[in-house]
Amino acid sequence: MAAPRVEISDLHVTFGQRGRRVRAVRGVSFSVAAGESYGLVGESGSGKSTILRAICGMAPVSAGSIRIDGRPVPRGRAFARLVQMVFQDPYASLHPRHTVDRVLSEPLAIHGIGDRDRRVLAALAAVGLPRSFRFRFPHQLSGGQRQRVAIARALMLEPEILLLDEPTSALDASVQAEVLNLLQELRAERGLTYLMVSHDLAVIDHMCDRLTVMENGAVVEELRREQLAAGDFRAPYTRRLFEASLEAGG
Amino acid sequence: MIPAAARAWLLSEEPASPLQARLGVAYLGWLRFLRNPLAVAGLIIVLALVAVAALAPWIAPHDPLAQDLANRLRPPLSPGHLLGTDEFGRDILSRLIHGARVTLQIVALVALTAPLFGLLVGTVSGYFGGWTDTVLMRLTDIFLAFPRLILALAFVAALGPGVENAILAIALTAWPPYARVARAETLTVRSADYIAAIRLAGAGHGRIVLRHVAPMCVSSVIIRVTLDMAGVILTAAGLGFLGLGAQPPLPEWGLMVSSGRKFLFDNWWIATMPGLAIFIVSLGFNLLGDGLRDVLDPRGAGR
Numbered sequence: 039m040a041a042p043r044v045e046i047s048d049l050h051v052t053f054g055q056r057g058r059r060v061r062a063v064r065g066v067s068f069s070v071a072a073g074e075s076y077g078l079v080g081e082s083g084s085g086k087s088t089i090l091r092a093i094c095g096m097a098p099v100s101a102g103s104i105r106i107d108g109r110p111v112p113r114g115r116a117f118a119r120l121v122q123m124v125f126q127d128p129y130a131s132l133h134p135r136h137t138v139d140r141v142l143s144e145p146l147a148i149h150g151i152g153d154r155d156r157r158v159l160a161a162l163a164a165v166g167l168p169r170s171f172r173f174r175f176p177h178q179l180s181g182g183q184r185q186r187v188a189i190a191r192a193l194m195l196e197p198e199i200l201l202l203d204e205p206t207s208a209l210d211a212s213v214q215a216e217v218l219n220l221l222q223e224l225r226a227e228r229g230l231t232y233l234m235v236s237h238d239l240a241v242i243d244h245m246c247d248r249l250t251v252m253e254n255g256a257v258v259e260e261l262r263r264e265q266l267a268a269g270d271f272r273a274p275y276t277r278r279l280f281e282a283s284l285e286a287g288g
Numbered sequence: 289m290i291p292a293a294a295r296a297w298l299l300s301e302e303p304a305s306p307l308q309a310r311l312g313v314a315y316l317g318w319l320r321f322l323r324n325p326l327a328v329a330g331l332i333i334v335l336a337l338v339a340v341a342a343l344a345p346w347i348a349p350h351d352p353l354a355q356d357l358a359n360r361l362r363p364p365l366s367p368g369h370l371l372g373t374d375e376f377g378r379d380i381l382s383r384l385i386h387g388a389r390v391t392l393q394i395v396a397l398v399a400l401t402a403p404l405f406g407l408l409v410g411t412v413s414g415y416f417g418g419w420t421d422t423v424l425m426r427l428t429d430i431f432l433a434f435p436r437l438i439l440a441l442a443f444v445a446a447l448g449p450g451v452e453n454a455i456l457a458i459a460l461t462a463w464p465p466y467a468r469v470a471r472a473e474t475l476t477v478r479s480a481d482y483i484a485a486i487r488l489a490g491a492g493h494g495r496i497v498l499r500h501v502a503p504m505c506v507s508s509v510i511i512r513v514t515l516d517m518a519g520v521i522l523t524a525a526g527l528g529f530l531g532l533g534a535q536p537p538l539p540e541w542g543l544m545v546s547s548g549r550k551f552l553f554d555n556w557w558i559a560t561m562p563g564l565a566i567f568i569v570s571l572g573f574n575l576l577g578d579g580l581r582d583v584l585d586p587r588g589a590g591r
Contacts, residue, residue, distance in 0.1 A: 094484075094488055096484065114490055115490035117488075117490070118488060118489050118490035119490075121488075122488060122489075123484075123485070123488055125481040125484070125485065126481075127481065130480055130481040130482065131481035131482050131484075131485055132482055133482040133486075133500060134482075134504075135503050135504065137306060137309050139306060140306070144486060144489065144491075144499075145489040145490070148486075148489055148490050148491050148492075148495065149489075149490060170302035171302075173302075173303040173304065173305060173306055173308065173309040174301075174302070174303065174309065175309065175313065178301065188485075191485065191489075194489075195489065195490075
């Protein structure tokens, strides 16, 4: 097996609020190989999104380590060029007073990258949006279009690792499939590594090679896609999740 | 009215430049503004104030400082003096027209300085939180704890009377509410995903505060500024009335009310005319502020 791109070992995240301590993640370990698409599944509150936030430095890591390519996670601009994130709710992740053009060119401006016109147009084309959308405001776009803009923004700095925080759960079912297919195509084209969080096993099954099932901040079990397809899981919690997603999908 | 082609260009769903996109949004706001007749009345009053101030030397029938003791204390509608004359025979209408300049100067300078400072303090305070927030907000509380006119009086007493010092004093006392408003708005914005996204793109704190957080607070602050302008005019007039703002013979409205007070029972118009001017202009700013609130309210802009 190739050297792990992202390696998380015995990660603990604890939110402390004056004596009240919430242990959101408790001793989670997994590793993601380069070019792999890895899923984190669990109910809301199981700590899966917190792991993504911890990787981004937005959650307090109380113990354990996160390593990228065998080294501690860089911060600031170096991190921005290596890892980007797509947020769950495209209605909240785009600045309401910035046009699509501004949203996409801002990362370039921060990193002093030139040739912005061409790059913005290329990014729009890459996520399947027409050029005429360039100067629209977010409120002039549908949910799926917004999420495409958010994906384009995440790709502006040409990162190698993309963190996907339930990228389709706020979208309609028909739009969900389009966005998931877009993400698949982009990964194939650019050789990206995905770490994807979802509560929907069907989405994870569609997207990911391997996955970890989480409950209450701890790992329940790690599965391969084939095992998921064959219904070969040991933990009763995974079975419940599986049945729940069958009902929702059926 | 706006020609159909320009209208179509403004309302285009596919703007071709950032300018067009921005103008389109502004035009939609303008249409919403026009639906409120009181706000339009407020805008007309404020525009009239600006026009009168700009054209004062040409439209004023007399020199505002020229004394004519033979014609003192003429009532309104006397020949050559539409609003009468004051105790030195100066034409009240001309003094009102020139006084619009002083009022506008005070309003413009206060509106440019205090909100900017308040916005900066508020966004920095709200964005960084912790110690920065505590220190800046306690400072704001101290300024808020004094009645505005009293604090302005103290500043003017320390700095010496005059229009410039009155402006400085009013600006120094006017910023805390803007800091409060901007901080409240910042607190709701700073945990938003779009701020997290720009932070993930590697943006520094200065860039986030100035280019991403502050624009979200600007509309609340603008509304507050327009509503406060009436108060600023009244404070300036109050300082003038107390003899601590504009100094005679400058035609400042508050000062004019003050000097007319001595003649109030026999020659009511000397104090009443500038009083009416203050009233109308304050009302205009208030109506305009109300209308802007409907247009700029961030909760309405998403639609």
